[in-house]
Amino acid sequence: MIRKLVGLLLIIGALLGLKELHQYWEKVKVQQAARDRESSTGAATRPEPSPPGGLSGLPPGLEASLEEAKRQSPAALRLWIEKYRPYVQDPRLASIELDYVVLIGGRNYLEARKIFHAVRERTPTNSPVYPRIQQLERNYP
8 A cells, every 4th residue: 555655656746847847848948939039130239128017027039929819819818828827927927917807807707806816916015016906906806
């Protein structure tokens, strides 16, 4: 019985390790693609554009795909968030998720409310996104 339990724990540990390795590999691929694009367009000589609204946390290589997902549909934005969440950091991640909340609020209130509460829980009061959270709070109590 103990051998089976130890074997199961080893298998679970190996699977978790593979998951972490896969996430790291995806992150490296995104960074490499961004570097390749910058080198092919001569971006090294251009100054770095400031992120929209002055929010940091989004790698420059993902900006175009984010804008494309926003143009397509709320479902496309949800898929973008799921795919690139490990590579985007707050406060920009919170801002993107709040954009998604606003887009789906009329169609799927429960999902919008759930996401809003998750963003609100992890966002400190000194965050640049906090005023927007306060603004939306009355819609998602």
